[in-house]
Amino acid sequence: MGPLTALAWNGWLEFQSETISLSQSMRGFPAFLSLGGGEAPQPPRYTPILPIVCCRIIPLITNMTTLPSWNGGPSLSHDPCQYGISNTRTNNNTSNRIHGNANQNIGNVLNSYNNTITVGISEEASRIQRWLSPLEPHARHQDVRNRRLDGVGNWVLGEDEFESWRKSQDSSANRTLLCYGDQGAGKTYIR
């Protein structure tokens, strides 16, 4: 196995045009929680301007109305929300865009028809979600998939193990799939 085996694994292959060198950051994923530092690109930060949906003033917050919207997407990972308008600031520019994912006032689930249900959720629901966990996995997934190149890595999907796992029955002994790979040698080498 070549020294660049690890190139395939666990890191960003970043081309650094200034030094004409290639480096691989240690990070498999940019932290969806860490808000600064690190050499991996950070996802854009979203600053919600208006939680425009369903912030009705209702005294009984436990009964706050929710306004589901259906975007027809197949799942929660498919750009779950066309929901809010935000002011998105990146390093060099500022643009308005419709987004949803990075806004924590958003929830989505798969329903029986597998549409993404996007709910402009109430403060109460948002509070409950934060109470459950500070982690916000949706935003990270969307960030990664936006940068994925079409076709890269597709071979994994054709592996027998993937299909066997995906189609495994509830009674099956094997209901876990692990994708593992080396890491370490590549980073040093590529630098």
Next chain:
Amino acid sequence: MLTRDYNSSLVIDTLCDQAYGHNIAVLSLYCDYQAQKDQSAVNMIGGLLRQVALGPAGIVGEIQNAFDRSRQGGGKGLRLEEMLGLFVKIVSSFERVYICVDAMDELVPDHRSEFLRALQQITQEALNTRLFLTGRPHIRGELDNHLTKSVYTIHIIPDQGDIAKYLRRKMDDAGARDPDLMTENLKNDIMKTMLEKASGM
């Protein structure tokens, strides 16, 4: 396959596409060594719970009740066992639930052990769950220790076509920024060298 996050992202999207029209949930978690302190087992399971907490009619009843009880009791968070109980109960309404966890090796070892035990409990109690995990090779041994059932494994190795595709994109980006520095000759040199090294030559 160039990066593991691509891998996970691709698998998650593929599962979602294939889930279309079915009562299937695809849940994802991402581990990151820079956020280790937040990635305790209880927060990780809480992160899964968050993803099933909202139903078509808002927060699902079990979670709302738990929250109300907690508020009456001073607002304490749920214990891991309570979370697991809620999770198993809620996901039972799905035909199938895929739980995708990326970069298991980036969790603190103690957290990882506890998290793996929790996942084990979930798969034992909710037979409709499937786990998709990624990590460095040493994770294999830990899975064997914590998951009583055997696992399917795929060894991720670099694919020349993937590397070339990825490099081309990165070099084109760099060339767009600094056309004087990133010449065609340099691009060709980099491509040739990288592919040679990647193939172990």
